[in-house]
Amino acid sequence: MKLPSQDAAARPPEDTSHRVRLPHFSAGPLRQVVSRLLLALLVMVLTVVIVYTDRAGYHDNSDNHVDFLDSVYYSTVTLSTTGYGDIVPYSDSARLSNILLVTPLRVIFLIILVGTTLEVLAERTREQYRLNRWRSALRDHTVVVGFGTKGRSAVQTLCATGLRKNQVVVVDPNHKVIEAANAEGFAGVVGDATRSDVLLRAEAQRARQFVIATQRDDTAVLVTLTARQLNKRANIVAAVREEENAPLLRQSGADAVITSASAAGRLLGMSVQSPTAGAVIEDLIQQGSGLDLVERTVVKAEVGRSVRDTDDLVVSVRRGHRLLAYDDPDASPLQAADRLITIVRAPTPSEE
Numbered sequence: 563m564k565l566p567s568q569d570a571a572a573r574p575p576e577d578t579s580h581r582v583r584l585p586h587f588s589a590g591p592l593r594q595v596v597s598r599l600l601l602a603l604l605v606m607v608l609t610v611v612i613v614y615t616d617r618a619g620y621h622d623n624s625d626n627h628v629d630f631l632d633s634v635y636y637s638t639v640t641l642s643t644t645g646y647g648d649i650v651p652y653s654d655s656a657r658l659s660n661i662l663l664v665t666p667l668r669v670i671f672l673i674i675l676v677g678t679t680l681e682v683l684a685e686r687t688r689e690q691y692r693l694n695r696w697r698s699a700l701r702d703h704t705v706v707v708g709f710g711t712k713g714r715s716a717v718q719t720l721c722a723t724g725l726r727k728n729q730v731v732v733v734d735p736n737h738k739v740i741e742a743a744n745a746e747g748f749a750g751v752v753g754d755a756t757r758s759d760v761l762l763r764a765e766a767q768r769a770r771q772f773v774i775a776t777q778r779d780d781t782a783v784l785v786t787l788t789a790r791q792l793n794k795r796a797n798i799v800a801a802v803r804e805e806e807n808a809p810l811l812r813q814s815g816a817d818a819v820i821t822s823a824s825a826a827g828r829l830l831g832m833s834v835q836s837p838t839a840g841a842v843i844e845d846l847i848q849q850g851s852g853l854d855l856v857e858r859t860v861v862k863a864e865v866g867r868s869v870r871d872t873d874d875l876v877v878s879v880r881r882g883h884r885l886l887a888y889d890d891p892d893a894s895p896l897q898a899a900d901r902l903i904t905i906v907r908a909p910t911p912s913e914e
Contacts, residue, residue, distance in 0.1 A: 582693055582751050582763050602674045609637040609667050612659055619656030623648045640664060641671040696749065702770040703729045706748075707755040707785050709739045712801050712822060713775035717748070720773075723856075731764040756784040758792060766792045774800035774816070779807040783814050790815030854908045860900045868894040874904035 613620065614633035622628050628636070628649060636649045651657045704720060706713050709732045717730055732743040732750040740750035753760035755776075766772070772789045776782045779802045786800050800816040802808055808819040833839070842853075857880070869876045869888050879886040879893040880901040886893040896902075 582696075582749065598674055602671060605667050605671045605674070606637060606641065609641060609664055610634050612663050612667075613637055616653070616656050616659055619651055619653030621650055621652045641668050643668065643672070697765060700729075700731075700765045701768055703731055703765065703768070704771050704773065705731050705733060705761070705764050705766055705769045705789070706773045706775065707733045707789075708775040708777065709734045709743050709750075710775065710777065713773065716773045716775060731769075733760065733764050756781060756788055758788050761788055761792055766796075769793055769796050771797040772799065774798065776801075779803055779811075783807070783810055786811055786814040786816050854906055855903065856906055857901055857903050860896050860898060860902060862898075864896050865898050866895045869896065869902075870894075872896075872902070872904075874902070874906055876902050876904050878903040 610630075610633050613628075613636055614630055617628040617633060620628045620632075620636065622632055632649060638644075639646055651660050704725060706717055709717075713732070713734075717732075720730070721727065727747040728749070730748045732740065732748050733753065733755045734740055734743070734750065735752065735754050737752055740752045743750045751760060751764045753763070755761055755774075766789060772786075772793075774782050774785050774789070776785060782800050782802055786798055789796065789798055797818075798816045799818045799820065800811050801820045801822050802811055803822055805821045808821055811819045833841075855877075858874075864872055869879060876888050878888060879890070879896070880903065881892075881897065881899070
């Protein structure tokens, strides 16, 4: 497999819009405009009521009489700070109401007028605060590179096994994909995951595990190399389309490599020969329903016992870097450091 050149000169310039995006939900622009207009109208109505209630304390230079229309006119020019001076408060009560009521309403009205600018500044401040808090709290999380069919299914499986959504960071070069991830409650980073600075935005150096589900095998290799360089201890699971590229992924630092095309083909072949067997395998790899395939540690009571004596249905034993079949003579007796791959019944909602 031919890998693309990593020459820096061959790379496109970095897009400054590549940044961390946290999930958030906000009202649409039309709704925001309508709400501001209604608020401005409410301020206007309150001002008109205040002026009209104390209209005897105001003087109109044209006819010395202030009616409802004059109250609306005065409120308009006052709130907009135009202030023509043809209608003025002259009684103590009118002047006091202007100081205590009309002036604060004028300030509120001006804030509404410049609300867009203030909202942008406030939103940026809130977003920066959320981002800083998110970075400081993020530890031992899962970085998912690629949020297509494979990446999304991997995240759904992880969440079904108890992983919280705030412990998942999605990295993808497509803005719309990250927006979709945000809509599902996941934080996202827009960018090319083969670049170390993009993975650093996802706090890759503090991640516990990586799920690499890119569309191209050569991209998966480069992402694996970058991730392993940034994080020596993380568990890296990568998917490749072609089985011949699996050894290259392992040499690049992947702990496990899934050949998606071959796995799907084998499942298709099995389903042709035995549809029921294919359904069982589908059930096993779909967490949270029917039967689940899980990996667990050996409990103290199981140490020294045979694989067949455990309460669960054990299909394999992981001992160090070796994977032993359930009927392998070396699998029994069980050791304290062993890990068991078992088939268990998925918990019901009431049991959770």
